[in-house]
Amino acid sequence: MVSKTFKEYTLEEIALHNKEGDVWIIIDSKVYDVSKFANLHPGGPNVLFADAVAGKDSTQAFFGLHRHEVLLKPQYALLQIGKVQGQEETIKAPQPGELSRVPYAEPTWLTSGYYSPYYSENHRKFQTAVRTFFTTVVQPEAIKCEDSGKRIPQEVVDKMSETNIIAMRLGPGKHLQGRSLMGGIVKPEEFDYFHESIIHAELARVSSRAVVDGLLAGLVIGLPPILNYGSPELQAKVVPDTLAGKKYIALAISEAFAGSDVGGLQTTAVRDGDYWVVTGTKKWITNGTFADYFTTGCKTDTGFTVILIERGPGVSTKQIKTAYSSVAGTAYVTFDKVRVPVGNTLGKVGAGMSVILSNFNHERWMVCATSVAAQRQIVEECLKWSTQRIVFGKPLTSLAVIRSKLAAMISRVEGCQNWFESITYQMNNMSYSQQSDKLAGPIGLLKQYISRSGRETAEDATQVFGGRALTVTGMGKLVENYHRTSGFDAILAGAEDVLGDLGVRQALKKMPRDTRL
Numbered sequence: 340m341v342s343k344t345f346k347e348y349t350l351e352e353i354a355l356h357n358k359e360g361d362v363w364i365i366i367d368s369k370v371y372d373v374s375k376f377a378n379l380h381p382g383g384p385n386v387l388f389a390d391a392v393a394g395k396d397s398t399q400a401f402f403g404l405h406r407h408e409v410l411l412k413p414q415y416a417l418l419q420i421g422k423v424q425g426q427e428e429t430i431k432a433p434q435p436g437e438l439s440r441v442p443y444a445e446p447t448w449l450t451s452g453y454y455s456p457y458y459s460e461n462h463r464k465f466q467t468a469v470r471t472f473f474t475t476v477v478q479p480e481a482i483k484c485e486d487s488g489k490r491i492p493q494e495v496v497d498k499m500s501e502t503n504i505i506a507m508r509l510g511p512g513k514h515l516q517g518r519s520l521m522g523g524i525v526k527p528e529e530f531d532y533f534h535e536s537i538i539h540a541e542l543a544r545v546s547s548r549a550v551v552d553g554l555l556a557g558l559v560i561g562l563p564p565i566l567n568y569g570s571p572e573l574q575a576k577v578v579p580d581t582l583a584g585k586k587y588i589a590l591a592i593s594e595a596f597a598g599s600d601v602g603g604l605q606t607t608a609v610r611d612g613d614y615w616v617v618t619g620t621k622k623w624i625t626n627g628t629f630a631d632y633f634t635t636g637c638k639t640d641t642g643f644t645v646i647l648i649e650r651g652p653g654v655s656t657k658q659i660k661t662a663y664s665s666v667a668g669t670a671y672v673t674f675d676k677v678r679v680p681v682g683n684t685l686g687k688v689g690a691g692m693s694v695i696l697s698n699f700n701h702e703r704w705m706v707c708a709t710s711v712a713a714q715r716q717i718v719e720e721c722l723k724w725s726t727q728r729i730v731f732g733k734p735l736t737s738l739a740v741i742r743s744k745l746a747a748m749i750s751r752v753e754g755c756q757n758w759f760e761s762i763t764y765q766m767n768n769m770s771y772s773q774q775s776d777k778l779a780g781p782i783g784l785l786k787q788y789i790s791r792s793g794r795e796t797a798e799d800a801t802q803v804f805g806g807r808a809l810t811v812t813g814m815g816k817l818v819e820n821y822h823r824t825s826g827f828d829a830i831l832a833g834a835e836d837v838l839g840d841l842g843v844r845q846a847l848k849k850m851p852r853d854t855r856l
């Protein structure tokens with residue numbers, strides 16, 4: 340792309356344009372004519388006519404009030420008419436795929452000059468491609484969908500399918516065989532949990548918890564039971580279309596009656612020849628509003644059974660209004676005497692518990708991956724804001740109380756990251772049954788630790804940003820979103836306290852009987 344050459348003006352020339360109807364301002368060496376824009380300015384016209392602003396360099400004032408992205412929007416970029424003679428821009432917009440240079444904004448393995456025992460050059464190459472993809476393809480749409488509450492456009496899902504990001508979100512395994520992963524950067528047999536965690540982390544950087552869930556989180560938890568327990572016929576019908584993003588799937592376990600207490604579920608499936616007849620309701624079903632399939636927990640006469648139900652006669656869904664955007668498609672689902680072929684049973688009748696439990700560790704680990712990355716992004720926001728925000732003539736960072744909050748935030752996210760990587764390394768080296776035996780407890784504790792840390796960081800960040808953290812647009816918009824939604828990580832895939840308790844109970848089971856103080 341050829342960059343436009345701008346006319347150069349001296350500071351004296353610019354200073355002449357300093358009154359209503361004829362106002363120029365300088366921001367980072369660029370000259371903007373805001374004469375006509377003044378009346379449209381969201382912050383009002385008068386602030387642009389102020390003595391310290393009109394015809395002057397307003398860089399510091401501007402960055403105290405606006406995010407850099409404001410100037411990058413085409414409609415505002417057009418206001419630039421020139422540049423200041425002898426000056427060059429000093430504030431650079433991040434390029435797609437680029438790593439942040441703010442300390443602690445990236446994990447150590449992505450920070451220049453640091454080393455990691457876990458990641459290879461292939462992971463780094465993969466990370467660049469995935470970040471570029473999410474920044475250029477997903478993020479622009481994510482911002483729109485977060486606002487509108489509409490589901491992610493099919494074109495985005497199609498592109499995710501072309502790169503096989505959808506399939507990779509399910510982790511390493513047979514389902515990757517024969518697929519070109521991110522244009523062939525990594526071979527299916529070399530794809531490991533660190534590659535997968537990169538996808539979750541980059542997805543989290545779209546900065547909307549609801550979009551993270553709206554982008555097929557239902558598939559990540561609803562499809563594994565079919566991959567692991569579905570008949571070959573059922574797999575042939577469901578797996579290719581869902582991994583291609585042509586059909587959508589949701590996991591439908593929790594109910595208003597029973598939360599996720601599987602023993603108390605009231606959705607029943609009664610045999611009628613070659614069919615189950617399913618009746619009941621499900622609540623909090625992520626992606627449920629647009630799902631074509633529901634991996635559903637049912638009460639049958641011999642216990643809990645998981646059955647795949649296709650949207651059709653008797654199935655209805657309605658949007659639940661949650662604290663986050665409806666882009667996640669959180670639904671209340673009603674099954675009214677739905678006839679489902681017996682061939683859609685997943686696993687053995689009455690053995691549904693093991694079907695559901697089989698994916699819990701992976702699901703919780705996945706929440707950990709997105710949650711740490713989201714937490715880290717808030718650390719970056721706070722470091723940037725407290726450096727650029729001037730109060731009483733000094734940056735916020737000059738206050739010890741702010742630095743103390745930053746110290747706590749940095750330590751928390753680094754603690755979370757390091758524990759997460761250590762568990763991911765174990766996953767890479769353990770068989771499925773070893774993971775179930777040895778990692779259920781640690782993953783439960785890790786998720787509890789990460790979601791608690793996240794909420795503490797959300798609180799600290801809100802204090803650092805002040806009133807700006809309370810508005811959905813403007814400087815603190817990421818902090819506002821995080822503060823409003825970080826609590827979701829403490830609930831989804833297992834409530835924080837329950838998981839902490841699980842971790843301890845697993846440890847107690849392994850306490851040696853022959854040991855004493």
Ligand code: HEM
Pocket residue numbers: 364371373380381382383386387392397400401404405406409410415418812813814
């Ligand atoms: C090219 C120049 C400018 C553009 C395109 C611009 C654009 C905007 C936009 C889009 C907003 C909405 C806030 C957001 O969502 O981020 C805003 C708010 C505001 N702007 Fe500007 N602005 C410009 C220059 C300035 C200058 C030079 C000042 C004063 C020094 C200023 C003062 C404000 C104020 C006080 C607000 C309200 C901030 C708030 O609600 O927290 N703007 N501006």
